[in-house]
Structure formats: C-alpha cells, structure tokens
Amino acid sequence: MYIVGLMSGTSLDGIDAALVRVNDSGLKTEIEMIEFITYPFPKAVEEEIVQSLSVDTSNVQLICSLNFKLGKLFSEATKEVCKKAGLPLEHLDLIGSHGQTIYHQPLREKNLVPSTLQIGEPAVIAYDTNTPVISNFRTMDMAAGGQGAPLVPYTEYVLYRSETKGRLLQNIGGIGNVTVLPKQATLEDMYAFDTGPGNMIIDEVCRQLFHRKYDEGGKMAKQGQMNEELLAYCLSHPYIMSQPPKSTGRELFGKQYVETLLRKFNTLPGEDILATVTMFTAKSIVDNYRAFILPKTDIEEVIIGGGGSYNNTLIEMIRSLLGDSITVLTQEELGYSSEAKEAVAFALLANETFHGKPSNVPCATGAKKDVILGNITFPPLTGY
C-alpha cells in the first residue's frame, strides 16, 4: 500500500512528507521510499507555532485555531508529495501524521501530569485528502506509563534487524545515540543509549572560531593536527565511560563546555582544535562500543545517520578506530535519506496500527506494555 508519513519537528523547518510503498507489516515489512519533500510553513503560521510553544504566549484560542490550520497544511504537504511522485491521490491508502509537538511533559511536576500534545487536526487531513489518517502516536505510550519517546526504535527494528548480522545504528545529530540490534534480535534484545556529543561540540567550535555553522564535509578538521593533551582532557569527561542506560542533553556538551575548553587551550591553532574535538567525538562513540557493547554482542555493521554522517573526517576516524572487522556505512550509502527518516518512521508506525499491531518499544520508552499507537480518523467515503 501507499502511505504518506508526515512529521513536523521542533526546528520548524516545515513539514517533512515521505511517500513510501509498503508491503506487509512487522518483520516482514518491505518498504520503498518513492518521494520526499519538506513543505515550508507560511511565515505567519510559523509565528503562531512559536507562540503556541511557550507558556507565556500560548492560549486556548490560538491552539484551537492552529490545530485546524496545521491540519490544512499537512494535507497540502500530502497532496504535494503525491503530485511530485505522480501518484493520484485516490491511490494513496493511508497517512501517518505525527503532527507538531507543542508541549511535552515527560514527568510529573507539581500539578502537571506526564502528558504530550501534538496538533495538526487529523479530521482536516482525512477530509481534504479523502484518506484514512493515523495520528497522535505518542499519547498511548504515555498512557501506558512510557515517555512517549523515542518511537523510532520500532521502525529501526523493522528496517535493520538482520538474521545474519549484528548491527549498530549510530545517529549523529547534536547528540550521539546508538541503537543496538543484535543478530536475530527480538524487540526485547534491542537497546539504545546516548554515546555523548554528536555534532554539537564540532558545530560550536566552528561558530566560535570560524564563524561557520558547521564543518562542511569535515574539510577544516582534516587540515588540523591532533593535540593529545586536549584529547585527553575531553576524554576525561565522566559521561563517556559511565554505564548505560544513560542519556544526555544540550546542557552537557553545549556552548559553556566549548567556551571553557577554548579558554583552556587558547594557544592551539583553530584547525587543531577542530581536528581534536572531531576525534573526541569519534572516540566517544567507539569507546562506548568497546566498553559496553562489543564485549557481549557480535557486531558486523555500524550504520551512521544524522547530520554527522556527512562529516567525512568524522566517519573516517570512526572507521579507522573500529578496524577492519566492522563495516561502517552511512544511511545515504544504503539508500535511506537521513532527512526523511522520521517521516518514513511515521508511515511505518501508521502501517502497524492499520494492521492492529503494537509498535512502541517498552524498553526504549519505559512503557509498561506493548500498545497500539495512534488513532484512526476515517475520510467521508470509507466504510459505506
């Protein structure tokens, strides 16, 4: 069947819409990505989203109206990706819409209960596209005592679990995160943790020393020399060797961390600093594998995704640190688009729900049970 997955992230870049063809469900899922677009928000809507995210500027009237406005934009994104692919809308079977998260309260706090709120009215999408919509994926996991996130592990399981190879899925976004998929894994065998920094130290050094947003392709780092003293300093951070499960956020390896580091090593050439923090990022990833994964699990492949997979210097460092026995691939090399990853994930989660199957991963979210994610909204002409 043809499914569109829709995702609108916290970066407010627009609506990611992935059109995929899917056969079967669960471990038998076959998937092919047909088309992907990012459908931009009109400026006024983007401003309303920003307003709706904050306790100070949000209100019930804004949220009520914005829910319907976003529904309209999600249906436009759906039409657009189908049009680009040359697929008549009548041939579209299902839409999986994550919606726009406007609040997420993972834990109880004073008078607030654990809860999450995604908007982008599914009735509007289903009506405008005449297609069933599955939406509100996170709420059921939270109802089951989970944190409603991460939801990608299930689709990673479906896409990458192998009968013959142990695999690590390394995401390098701001933070580095690894998902472990042993050979012949069941969902319960799978686990994930944050390895430490992803691009965030590299990007911050680029901003502060080179006034650039990031090190394109890792070219600047390639020109620098490794500094052992700086590398040892970085590696002494207690997060790196602390035992999983563990998770980190922007606060541990952010702006302040980099400012302290630059003050301490202010005599080093910028390229050397960049080369060294890139090596630190590579080593933090590989050291975590060596300490916590490889001793107990056979791993044949590491598949790297996220923005960091475009940093060739970083990828080469990881490759050489791991040695010949483990193959390092990027998502792009496998034909998966990093950009489209989350939109594709929600197409696959919709597929599972449509088949009446649970798709949260309790050991990843903390939920007490397997649950069927999301609810179904029917278009006018279904079911007559």
Added chain:
Amino acid sequence: MYIVGLMSGTSLDGIDAALVRVNDSGLKTEIEMIEFITYPFPKAVEEEIVQSLSVDTSNVQLICSLNFKLGKLFSEATKEVCKKAGLPLEHLDLIGSHGQTIYHQPLREKNLVPSTLQIGEPAVIAYDTNTPVISNFRTMDMAAGGQGAPLVPYTEYVLYRSETKGRLLQNIGGIGNVTVLPKQATLEDMYAFDTGPGNMIIDEVCRQLFHRKYDEGGKMAKQGQMNEELLAYCLSHPYIMSQPPKSTGRELFGKQYVETLLRKFNTLPGEDILATVTMFTAKSIVDNYRAFILPKTDIEEVIIGGGGSYNNTLIEMIRSLLGDSITVLTQEELGYSSEAKEAVAFALLANETFHGKPSNVPCATGAKKDVILGNITFPPLTGY
C-alpha cells in the same frame, strides 16, 4: 453491544456517563439505557478547566496536562457507571467520549479559522478501560465545512423517527428548540430551529422577584393570573414570528430583557408576572408550530425534554394551546432521561462510527457532506 457514552458539558457539573445496550445501527438501532451517573470533578480539576476556557488564563502546558487528567477522570466515570450497573468492564464493547469543549470557533474571525477543541485524552481512556474509544466527534463535521454542532439530530432521528407518526421534539433548556421529524422522514426531511425562550425568562424572573433559581414544578406560576397586556408585550418580540431557519442565544431573552420587562410592569404581582411569562414561553413554542410547521407537516406527537419538561404549568399550557389532536409527552414519560440525553447521544454516535457510518446531519450543522464522526483509539489488547 454495551457502550458507555461520556459527556462533560460547559456547566462543569461533572462527567455524564450513560451505559446503554445497543443492537444494530442506523434506523434499525435498538437501544436500552442501563445506568446513568454524573461523576463530579475534583475541585482542583474544575478550576483548571475554568482556567483553560479563557484566552487570558489558558496556556499550552495547562492544556497538555489537563487533557491527560480529564482522560483519567473519564475512565474513572466509565468504570463507575459499569460498576453501578454490575457490568464487568471486560463486557464493555465501546466508549463514545465527547470530551470537554475548551474552545469553539464556529466562524472565521481575523487570524482564526473555524475550529473546535475537545480534551480528555482517548488513549488514557482506552488504556485504563481496555476498551476502544471513539472521540473528537465535532472536528470532522467542521472539516467538512459544518459548525460541528448540533450533533444530537442524528440520534433524535434514530430514536424518534416513526413510520406512522409525525413528531416534534421540543427541547426546553435556557432556549427553546424544536426538531421536526415528519412521518417516514429521511435525514434530509428533518429540520430544527429555536422557537425562542425556554426557561431563561422564567428563571430570571424567579431570581429577581423570588430569589429562587427556578419555579419548581411551575407551582408559583400556577398561582398567578395571566396579564393580557404583558403577554401582548412579550409576544410582540420580533423573534417569535420571524421565519426559520433561525437561532437565538442568551442575549435576546436574558437578564437585560427581564429587567426592562419588570421595570415596565412593576405594579403587577410577582406571581402574575411569572404566570404570564410562562404562558409567553408556551405560546412562543405553539405559535411557531402553527405558523411554520403544522401548515405543511402532519404532526401527531410533541415530545418535550430539557429542564422545562419538569415545569408542569408550562407543559399544561402547551398541551391546552395545542388541543386534542396532538399528544404532548415528556421524555421522562417515554422512559428517556433528560439528564442522560447527551451522554446517550454520544454512545449512539460512537456506535455509528464503529459501524463505519456517517452520523452528522448536514442540514443541521451546515456541513457539505455526510461524514464519519470521530476517531478510534484502540486498547492494548485489540487486534492482536
């Protein structure tokens, strides 16, 4: 099948929960009400609802958390009504939850689009009760260009349409509203309009002259004398004889209307005023029938519901104004509870959606199409 209908109205009295047994769907629906309760809100939650209703005091954090809190309370109400009826929760087949409306924007206005927002997270209800939940009934009608209200006409059609009798369903709440169900009607033959005041003038006179909330059983009005001059004054209100479709709100026959009336007729005894405004209410209803309904439609029965159906003086006046050829009954006399009406309606609407059938009434809401209302959220163990 056993269905619980859940409704939480704008009066914030608590959660109305009706347990019904339903067979079949559409015009073949057979329904029996088994139990009804009103499950009160904890004071703190009631305060949060009040806060969430206002543009000034609402915010995204509050709404996110309250959505989950209300979900919990809706599931408690469900368990409570089943327990009271002695029905094990495992025997419950379906829940239809209207939720709590926290905003309704019927028309476009500046940067706001037509939209509606009900909260009471269905995933929480489905998880806690292990029962499928149908919720968010109003959004699809609005997506189809309707106002998302009223949704009761469909259930009135299902419950009261007759092969042999033309019927009027007169609701007497604050406002009077009539639904016309000709003999052998199709959904398209059905129409409804506001007849004018319901209890609101009577209640306001009680408050201002007798410091009571309402005229219990119509006892005070029964002791008064009709004043022809006051009656003529009331009947001259242009709303009464204006052509349907028409709808009125609290502003036309509210506090201000009563204050003007009392100033103008300040020499009359209170009971006389009460008797006369009660007659005015009765006549506004019957005059509308005579002018706009009876000339074109054969009517055998008038069925009266709402708080006004408990005002015996008002009912007797309507009965005598209509004469012998039309039978006047109250919902209570027919075995339907006025209190439970809306909760029962959402159980029936859930039943239709569960059967894949549309249940809005486009001529009542203004929608462009018949649509299937609400979305389905599955409990953990369905569909394995």
